[in-house]
Amino acid sequence: MADLTANREHTEGRLHFIQQLRNPYATLLLRLHRGLSDAGYADSFPSWGTNIFYCLRDGGLRLVELAERTHTTKQAMGYTVSRLEEAGYVERVADPKDGRAKIIRITQRGWEMRRLAEEIIGEVEEECVRRLGEERMRQFEELIKEVSTVVAEATERE
Amino acid sequence: MADLTANREHTEGRLHFIQQLRNPYATLLLRLHRGLSDAGYADSFPSWGTNIFYCLRDGGLRLVELAERTHTTKQAMGYTVSRLEEAGYVERVADPKDGRAKIIRITQRGWEMRRLAEEIIGEVEEECVRRLGEERMRQFEELIKEVSTVVAEATERE
């Protein structure tokens, strides 16, 4: 996968808009990757690694559901889960309600990584609040939410 | 690659911040991919495809420079460029200044795709302006720029 952090200031024209949206996300992701790697959570990546943690909660999810939410196939997700399982971040447990299914759950190590991730992101977020002030940060969050909605609607409509 | 559009509303806690930053970008990217695919530019993808167009300008760039700007290796970029070359989006021409180097340039077809990309993104951007109003859109752009700067500084410092 090409690095998302690429080419910060090389764009002009209308493409600038997508770059504007991309830069903070890409940079924060980079910060997150580095922070986790430095703390010994280096094996959670190749692009998909953390993604799955956004989905999983205490209860866990079945493979198919996880695949749906991340828009991949169950086979691809099976592969991902196996890698994360090897690294000790998730585990598969039999679903008591359905003999076919298995529940993918975050392990203790997984939760620890997730907690660190939250901490890293929290720090950056707080730095933003310090620099922009609470009021403007609130404005930003409101505006980006609106932009997000408009973009989503434009995408779904088409 | 796990789909960037994954799991829009499944996150809580501090991870929410990164999702906030991700959603509009991811969705716009999806919109862009679809729009280009629908128009017959389907072969420019597997993740890196358009990325490189953010970098390239009229003059073109050498492979190593392209690799640096996208934070990949020259080998990986060589592969990418070969695929794009096959699809007719870019071409390699000898660098008159340096016998070793080749300049990667966007072809006519490449420029046409880029123009469509700008058009698609421009439409979405204009829809945002219509919905938020010019004043608030200006605010948004200012704020996201500031956030971007703060995140970048936090990332570089560490």
Next chain:
DNA sequence: CAATATGGTAAAATGTTTTTACGATGAAGT
């Protein structure tokens, strides 16, 4: 208790990135 749908895995094929190595040109120092 068949027929069909769903959850998951297996294995091969495909696609992409990394690793290691190399040949060609250029730059710098002698």
Next chain:
DNA sequence: ACTTCATCGTAAAAACATTTTACCATATTG
């Protein structure tokens, strides 16, 4: 000019990841 070293790009194999096709086991339906 001649050697030495750096840089630009490619090649080929290995590693990694995703897609495709197929399959088994369990569940659900009628």
